[in-house]
Amino acid sequence: MEQELQKYIDGLVQECLRAVPTLDRTQLEDYFNQVILDTLIYSLTDEQIKEIDNIDFDNPEQVQELQLMAASIPGFIFIVEDVLKKEIEEIKRTGKIPEISETQ
Amino acid sequence: MEHRPTSRAGERQAAGVNAFDGFRESRAGNGLDLHARRRRIDGMAGGGGGEGNDDNWRAPTRDEIDAIRAGRDGPGVETDPGTSDGTSLFSRWRGRIAGAIGSLRGRDVSIRPDASVGGTPPIEPPPTPSREPVSGEPDPHDSVPAARPAVHQAIPTPAQAAPDRSAVGGGRNTGADTDSDEWHVPDQAFFDAIRARRAGTTSAAPSPTAGEGLTIPPPPIPEGALTPETGGWRAGLKERVAAARVRAGEMMAGMRDGAGAIIDVAKGRVDAAKEWAERKADTPLGKIIIKAVEQVAKDIAEGRRRRKGGIAVQVGKFLALYGAYKAKEIFDEKKWDIATGVVTGAAVRPLLLMVGVETYIAGAGIAFVTGAARKGMAELNNYVTPETDGLRTGLREKIRTMDGAQRRELARKMLIAGAVSAGASFVGAGVMHSTGLDVMMKNAAGSGMDKVGGLFGGLKESLPQGSGGIPGLDSVEAAQPPNSFEPGEGISPPAPGSGGEVGGSASPPGEAVSRPGARVDSGFDGGNSLDSHGVIRTSPVTTAVGPPYGAEAEVGVSQGLPMTPVPDAAPVPVTSPVTTAVGPPYGAEAEVGVSQGLPMAPVPEVVPVLNPIDQVVDKLPAKVSLPQGATPWAIAEQLLKESNPNGQFTPADIMAVDKALCEANGVAVPEWGIEGKILATRLPVGMNFEITDDVKDVLKRVAKK
Numbered sequence: 001m002e003q004e005l006q007k008y009i010d011g012l013v014q015e016c017l018r019a020v021p022t023l024d025r026t027q028l029e030d031y032f033n034q035v036i037l038d039t040l041i042y043s044l045t046d047e048q049i050k051e052i053d054n055i056d057f058d059n060p061e062q063v064q065e066l067q068l069m070a071a072s073i074p075g076f077i078f079i080v081e082d083v084l085k086k087e088i089e090e091i092k093r094t095g096k097i098p099e100i101s102e103t104q
Numbered sequence: 105m106e107h108r109p110t111s112r113a114g115e116r117q118a119a120g121v122n123a124f125d126g127f128r129e130s131r132a133g134n135g136l137d138l139h140a141r142r143r144r145i146d147g148m149a150g151g152g153g154g155e156g157n158d159d160n161w162r163a164p165t166r167d168e169i170d171a172i173r174a175g176r177d178g179p180g181v182e183t184d185p186g187t188s189d190g191t192s193l194f195s196r197w198r199g200r201i202a203g204a205i206g207s208l209r210g211r212d213v214s215i216r217p218d219a220s221v222g223g224t225p226p227i228e229p230p231p232t233p234s235r236e237p238v239s240g241e242p243d244p245h246d247s248v249p250a251a252r253p254a255v256h257q258a259i260p261t262p263a264q265a266a267p268d269r270s271a272v273g274g275g276r277n278t279g280a281d282t283d284s285d286e287w288h289v290p291d292q293a294f295f296d297a298i299r300a301r302r303a304g305t306t307s308a309a310p311s312p313t314a315g316e317g318l319t320i321p322p323p324p325i326p327e328g329a330l331t332p333e334t335g336g337w338r339a340g341l342k343e344r345v346a347a348a349r350v351r352a353g354e355m356m357a358g359m360r361d362g363a364g365a366i367i368d369v370a371k372g373r374v375d376a377a378k379e380w381a382e383r384k385a386d387t388p389l390g391k392i393i394i395k396a397v398e399q400v401a402k403d404i405a406e407g408r409r410r411r412k413g414g415i416a417v418q419v420g421k422f423l424a425l426y427g428a429y430k431a432k433e434i435f436d437e438k439k440w441d442i443a444t445g446v447v448t449g450a451a452v453r454p455l456l457l458m459v460g461v462e463t464y465i466a467g468a469g470i471a472f473v474t475g476a477a478r479k480g481m482a483e484l485n486n487y488v489t490p491e492t493d494g495l496r497t498g499l500r501e502k503i504r505t506m507d508g509a510q511r512r513e514l515a516r517k518m519l520i521a522g523a524v525s526a527g528a529s530f531v532g533a534g535v536m537h538s539t540g541l542d543v544m545m546k547n548a549a550g551s552g553m554d555k556v557g558g559l560f561g562g563l564k565e566s567l568p569q570g571s572g573g574i575p576g577l578d579s580v581e582a583a584q585p586p587n588s589f590e591p592g593e594g595i596s597p598p599a600p601g602s603g604g605e606v607g608g609s610a611s612p613p614g615e616a617v618s619r620p621g622a623r624v625d626s627g628f629d630g631g632n633s634l635d636s637h638g639v640i641r642t643s644p645v646t647t648a649v650g651p652p653y654g655a656e657a658e659v660g661v662s663q664g665l666p667m668t669p670v671p672d673a674a675p676v677p678v679t680s681p682v683t684t685a686v687g688p689p690y691g692a693e694a695e696v697g698v699s700q701g702l703p704m705a706p707v708p709e710v711v712p713v714l715n716p717i718d719q720v721v722d723k724l725p726a727k728v729s730l731p732q733g734a735t736p737w738a739i740a741e742q743l744l745k746e747s748n749p750n751g752q753f754t755p756a757d758i759m760a761v762d763k764a765l766c767e768a769n770g771v772a773v774p775e776w777g778i779e780g781k782i783l784a785t786r787l788p789v790g791m792n793f794e795i796t797d798d799v800k801d802v803l804k805r806v807a808k809k
Contacts, residue, residue, distance in 0.1 A: 005519050030508045033515035035341070037503050040518050041496050042345040045487040049495050057506065057514060067521040075352035076522035082348035083341070 009033075012088060019092040031097050032084060039083045040066075043073045342496075346488065374401050721747050721803045727792040736771060736784060737762050739793055747807035757806045764802040769793050 013028045041049070048069050055062050070076055091097060381394045503511060724746065728739055740761035744753050766773050771787065772780030 005516050026508070030511065033508075033511045034503070036515040036519060037511065038341055038500055039345050039348075041499050041503075042342045042488060043349065046489055046492045047487070049492045049499070052499070053495050055499070055502075057502070057510065063514065063517060067517050070518040070521040073522065075349070077519070078352035079345060079348040080519065080522060082351055083344055086344055086348075 012084060015088055016091050020095045022095075023091070023097060027097055028091075032087070035084060035087050036080055039080050040070055040073075040076070043076060043079055044069055342488075342493075717748050717807050718804050721800050721807065724795050724800065724803075727794050730787055730789060730791040730793060732789045736765050736769075736787070736793065740765050743795070743799075743803055744807055747803050748809075751807055751809060753806070753809070757809060760806050761799070761802055764799045765793055765795075768796040768799050 009029055009032055012032055013025055016023055016028055017025065044052070052062070052066060052069070055066060057063060073079070087098070378394070381391075385391065385394065503514070506514070724743065728743075730736075730739065737758060741753070741758045743765075744751060744758060744761055763773070763776055763778060765771070766776075766778050766780065766784060770780040771782060771784050772778060773784045
């Protein structure tokens with residue numbers, strides 16, 4: 001599945017690069033990863049967010065717990081897909097990758 | 105999970121400081137709070153935009169608004185070419201044009217650089233070539249905001265652009281879309297740039313002669329769009345995610361409706377199914393249902409439909425009730441821990457496969473998830489409140505501090521979790537396959553129905569068979585071309601619970617469950633079977649023609665029968681598809697279920713299970729050389745030991761492998777009746793024995809003893 005997910009992300013990157021060849025592939029991919037994780041964070045309930053407030057991403061058990069939370073989001077995969085689609089539209093429209101530093 | 109107040113978010117929280125506020129303040133402090141800036145601009149421009157929760161923001165006064173509209177506003181009204189949200193088209197474009205002209209002139213620009221107030225040099229307005237401005241003419245933008253494209257059209261060529269103060273008309277410039285009292289004619293470069301943009305050649309560089317910071321106006325921004333220029337695109341992610349949640353809920357609810365229609369078809373309620381399908385005739389599933397209705401009607405007319413019940417039916421009832429019950433419980437208690445329940449249901453699935461009732465778990469799964477989908481997904485947004493904005497921001501910051509590889513790994517893990525969850529919900533339980541929804545998915549992917557055809561479909565398309573990917577999605581590809589529904593094929597048995605409700609409360613009134621016939625039905629044996637390796641074979645093709653429908657009685661879920669609380673089974677952690685141990689029971693010899701004799705679809709490993717022994721066997725070398733003095737028997741024995749070091753193997757076990765080995769490699773063993781090119785007693789040292797798939801299959805079976 002890892003490979004398939006990579007193919008999917010690669011497809012997104014390719015789509016953007018076709019529209020805006022000057023974009024950086026690595027930055028694009030990293031941006032999509034960021035969006036996926038941001039989408040997760042904005043999809044978790046308040047209760048879940050409080051639970052993982054101090055999560056240590058280096059701790060496999062805690063990451064596993066986060067995975068379980070991701071699995072508990074109804075239709076998370078569809079939500080991610082929806083959001084990524086919007087991101088691609090925006091990238092193609094503006095010709096640049098939205099600033100990751102703009103968190104709010 | 106351990107809570108340590110070590111993170112920045114935690115510290116802020118401990119200090120009573122909202123992380124979001126802190127972040128916002130820091131941005132405001134360094135002038136980067138584009139959000140707040142945008143809101144201020146929105147307000148000042150009279151656009152009414154902005155979230156209204158910014159401390160730095162204030163509502164514009166009536167006078168300010170009037171001043172803006174009349175072109176006489178006070179000083180300091182800055183132009184932000186990126187203003188978008190809530191800002192009228194007029195004000196946005198006015199700002200851009202003024203900004204561009206100002207840049208051209210190499211100075212700061214106010215929307216209306218009124219020399220009398222702001223002290224800025226006058227700008228000559230270009231005359232309008234097509235219409236003569238009339239003093240006192242109403243500003244078209246006050247009433248016709250859609251007149252934005254005319255902004256550029258009204259800009260004359262340099263040849264036309266003779267300064268004409270008389271055209272200004274009392275300080276208003278109705279033709280050039282800026283409210284400057286005085287204008288200077290922009291140079292050629294500016295107009296070239298404008299024309300290039302209008303022609304779609306946005307890459308056209310401004311003339312060097314323009315210099316001095318010539319700014320090309322960006323392309324039109326859709327009303328309400330959040331862009332990096334406004335600092336809003338990333339800021340709007342939360343809202344976009346919320347909207348995506350609702351859309352996902354709608355989609356899942358739609359799938360439930362479709363499942364209900366499939367049940368109708370399978371149960372012969374063709375009228376109800378047809379009604380649904382005709383409403384959805386423009387969708388792949390709608391087309392499928394229409395064809396299915398025709399097929400079923402034909403089957404009924406020819407008396408090819410029959411019924412069958414038994415223990416599978418009873419178990420199916422139980423599971424359907426269970427799924428619906430869990431859906432209701434989730435909905436009522438707002439637990440939202442759907443995956444846990446789905447996986448719990450899936451955990452008992454291997455046992456039930458033996459009686460061919462995965463369809464019922466499918467029903468449970470889909471009722472489970474979609475029962476609360478439409479309303480629930482929207483309501484879920486209520487559980488993502490601003491209260492935790494700070495914490496979310498802190499987490500995002502933490503993620504941003506990771507290196508790219510770590511972030512990538514984390515993102516993949518979350519996607520896998522989501523995919524497994526979706527698989528368990530919609531597919532893993534077999535519903536996609538058993539009810540024909542997999543065909544819908546396949547068609548969706550092929551037809552571009554974006555609701556399900558993207559990531560999900562993309563994954564499906566590329567998953568190797570039984571790869572442990574999204575379960576069940578790779579099952580019927582070879583059997584059915586996209587968008588096909590050939591006579592003789594059809595929709596397999598009902599997925600009870602798909603359209604059902606417990607107590608009628610798992611979804612809002614008026615949804616699919618109110619449709620006649622959309623009930624939890626019992627009575628299908630599944631048409632599934634286990635192959636000789638114990639791998640489930642589910643064939644929508646085989647069950648299409650005259651599937652054995654079940655007991656006469658229908659589970660009265662939708663009729664308000666009392667629910668049977670089902671004790672929770674131990675949830676199976678969804679950590680990865682590999683560790684989700686809910687797969688088919690290997691080693692089962694007997695085929696169960698009913699095959700109608702039609703070709704079976706390729707084997708779907710509905711929920712991936714990678715038995716350790718299987719993994720070892722799969723990793724065995726492709727070839728093994730015959731050591732000096734050794735025999736195939738010795739190789740077989742060694743292979744078994746490597747496959748399962750803890751196994752206690754009898755000579756019969758070794759012989760089974762030995763036979764397979766000899767057969768696969770053309771080694772003749774007359775006493776066993778195996779023919780070959782070379783006698784087993786005359787094998788050359790170093791002969792390569794190929795460990796074929798057949799050999800591996802035998803190894804897997806025997807080694808698990």
